[in-house]
Amino acid sequence: MNIDLIKDRNFILLILGKFVSLLGSNMQQFALSLYVLEITGSATIFASMLSISILPRLILSPIAGVFGDWFDRKKSIVILDLLNSVIIGVFAIIFMVKGSFTIPLLYILVILLEITEIFFNSAMAAVIPSMVEKDQLLDANSFTSLVMNLGQLLAPLIGALLYEAFGLKILLIINSISFLISGISEIFINIPQKHKRPERVNLKSFKTDLIEGIKIIKNNKFIYTMISLGTITNFSISPLFSVGMIYMVKEVLKATDFQFGLFEMILAASLIAAPIIFSKQIKNTQVGKLCYISFISIGLAILIMVPIPSETILNLFDSNIVPYILLMAVSFMVGALATVANIAIGTIFDQVTPLELMGRTKTVFNLAVTVFIPVGQMIFGFLYDIISPSYVIAISGTIMILSVKKYRKSLLELDEQNPLVGVGVNEI
Numbered sequence: 001m002n003i004d005l006i007k008d009r010n011f012i013l014l015i016l017g018k019f020v021s022l023l024g025s026n027m028q029q030f031a032l033s034l035y036v037l038e039i040t041g042s043a044t045i046f047a048s049m050l051s052i053s054i055l056p057r058l059i060l061s062p063i064a065g066v067f068g069d070w071f072d073r074k075k076s077i078v079i080l081d082l083l084n085s086v087i088i089g090v091f092a093i094i095f096m097v098k099g100s101f102t103i104p105l106l107y108i109l110v111i112l113l114e115i116t117e118i119f120f121n122s123a124m125a126a127v128i129p130s131m132v133e134k135d136q137l138l139d140a141n142s143f144t145s146l147v148m149n150l151g152q153l154l155a156p157l158i159g160a161l162l163y164e165a166f167g168l169k170i171l172l173i174i175n176s177i178s179f180l181i182s183g184i185s186e187i188f189i190n191i192p193q194k195h196k197r198p199e200r201v202n203l204k205s206f207k208t209d210l211i212e213g214i215k216i217i218k219n220n221k222f223i224y225t226m227i228s229l230g231t232i233t234n235f236s237i238s239p240l241f242s243v244g245m246i247y248m249v250k251e252v253l254k255a256t257d258f259q260f261g262l263f264e265m266i267l268a269a270s271l272i273a274a275p276i277i278f279s280k281q282i283k284n285t286q287v288g289k290l291c292y293i294s295f296i297s298i299g300l301a302i303l304i305m306v307p308i309p310s311e312t313i314l315n316l317f318d319s320n321i322v323p324y325i326l327l328m329a330v331s332f333m334v335g336a337l338a339t340v341a342n343i344a345i346g347t348i349f350d351q352v353t354p355l356e357l358m359g360r361t362k363t364v365f366n367l368a369v370t371v372f373i374p375v376g377q378m379i380f381g382f383l384y385d386i387i388s389p390s391y392v393i394a395i396s397g398t399i400m401i402l403s404v405k406k407y408r409k410s411l412l413e414l415d416e417q418n419p420l421v422g423v424g425v426n427e428i
Contacts, residue, residue, distance in 0.1 A: 010131055010189045015144060017182040017189075019151050021081060024178025025113075026155030028088070031163040031171040036106065045103060052107060054374065056114045061122075061367040066209050068122030068359025073130075074191040076123035080116050081183035085176050087112050092172035101168075121366065126358030129350040130192045138347045142275045142282055145343050149271035213360030222352040225410040226345055227365050229403060233295070235372040236399040237338065239380035240302065241267070242373075244392065245331060247384050252309045253320040253327070266328050270335030278340050287351070288414035291344035295404040298337045302397030305330045309389040348414060 006012070036045060068076070091109050095101060101109075132140045162170055217223050249255045249263050275282065282290065307313050308327050317323065353361045383392045 008132070010191070011128075011140065013185050013189050014127065014131070015147055017081075017185040018144075019147050020178045020185075021084075021182035022148055022151045023155050023158075024175035026152055027159035027162065028171050028175040030156045030159035031168050032106065032110075034160075034163055035101070035168045036103075039100070040103070052110055054371070056111055057118060057367060057370060060115060060118050061363045062210055062360075063206075064119045064122040065213060065360035065363030066206055067119065068125060068363065069209070069213075069356055071123070072193060073123045073127055074186065074189065074193075077120060077127070078183050078186045080120040080123065081179050081186060084113065084116050084120075085179035085183060087116070088172055088179065089176040092169060092176055095169055095172060118363075122359040122363045125362035126355045127191055129353075129358065130355055134351060137350050138282060138287060138343070141343045141346050141350070142279075145339060146272060146275040149268075149339065153265075153268045153272060210360065213357055213364070216354070216357050217361055217364060220352060221410055222348065222414055223361055223365075225407045226349050226352075227368050229295070229407050230345060230365060230369040231372050232399065232403040233341075234369045235376040236380075236396045236403075237298065237302075238373045239376045240393065240396050241335075243377055243381045244384060244389065244396075245327075248309050248327065248389050249324070252314075252389055253324050255320060255324060259320075259324060263324075263328055263331070267331055267335050270332040271339050274336040274339035275343070277336060282340065282343065286415040287344055287347050288411040291341060291348060292404060292408055292411045294337050294341040294344055296401060298334055298341060299397045299401035299404065301330055301334045301337060302393060302400065305334070306390050306394045306397070309393075348411075352414070 087109075091101075091105075094105070128140055128144065129137060159171060162174070217227065245263070245267070246260075249260050253259075255263065285293070305327065308323050308330070313323055314320075349362065349365065350358075380392060380396070383395070
């Protein structure tokens with residue numbers, strides 16, 4: 001970790017603000033999931049609550065991307081965090097008055113928070129790249145990943161305890177306060193004003209700037225590579241974690257609830273451990289090469305996983321303990337490598353994208369990789385039902401390796417144009 005980042009008050013305030021709001025949001029999201037299942041008992045309504053967020057993302061992402069580049073980013077993130085605080089606070093009051101939520105009210109809450117998140121992420125896209133030097137981006141993204149993954153690990157644990165003890169009301173109040181704290185902390189952050197607002201804000205200027213962003217994506221092969229690679233990765237790998245692992249652990253290995261909980265905890269821990277385990281490689285490897293090696297390693301690790309759920313391996317043992325431990329160990333490595341890959345791909349994106357176009361390009365990137373997650377989940381979920389899990393895992397790993405091989409040249413060319421990236425970063 002670069003010691004200059006630790007001393008940078010602006011960077012630390014930003015990360016702490018993001019951590020507090022993320023912790024509150026994830027605790028609330030977890031509690032809402034429990035609440036919906038508790039009052040409805042319907043998996044369909046629960047699934048619809050998760051998937052409904054894709055609609056505002058599809059509709060508003062292009063608009064949010066342009067607005068994120070137009071307006072003062074500091075004012076935008078402060079206003080949006082405070083707006084989230086107000087929205088959640090109002091729903092907390094409604095809950096306290098009525099004693100419960102109807103399903104339509106929950107849909108409204110989810111959609112409102114998704115809309116603010118879309119615009120917030122667009123405004124936030126260029127904040128870290130504008131605050132730190134280019135040779136600090138890898139360290140900054142690594143540290144951010146560590147802190148945010150820690151929040152994602154803690155949120156369900158704290159959320160479950162608070163929900164069981166106090167119910168949904170207290171989670172809404174805590175999340176409203178967390179966004180308030182985040183918004184206030186961001187007031188004291190000095191964010192360089194590198195936005196590019198047109199002289200006249202109208203439909204014509206919006207269309208012009210949107211087309212400009214699309215041209216940048218099409219003409220910059222590095223940005224195009226990141227979007228393509230991220231999309232393919234989420235299509236083939238996300239279903240492995242969100243569908244495949246659950247299916248294999250519960251249905252194939254017949255794991256107990258305790259074993260399943262332990263598996264999920266170890267997998268979450270891999271995301272936190274990655275920046276620590278691979279700190280030397282992250283610091284001393286050029287970012288294009290780091291991206292290539294980590295993605296290839298993910299593909300190879302997935303192929304190592306192939307025989308574990310097969311009848312041949314399972315029949316060798318009297319219990320599921322050995323296959324369970326093997327699957328958990330390989331999954332830990334895949335999770336850690338995926339975190340390194342995300343750090344690398346995010347750093348490349350931050351380096352090659354002009355700051356004044358960051359909102360548009362990163363919003364398109366997030367939209368592309370998000371849209372293909374449910375598509376992959378549906379396709380691979382169907383495959384897990386009709387063929388052996390080993391074959392499905394092999395398909396995921398093969399897609400990953402072939403995709404990374406296709407973009408190998410572009411990734412390594414990036415290092416030729418930026419030879420100092422990822423090299424010689426001072427350690428604490």
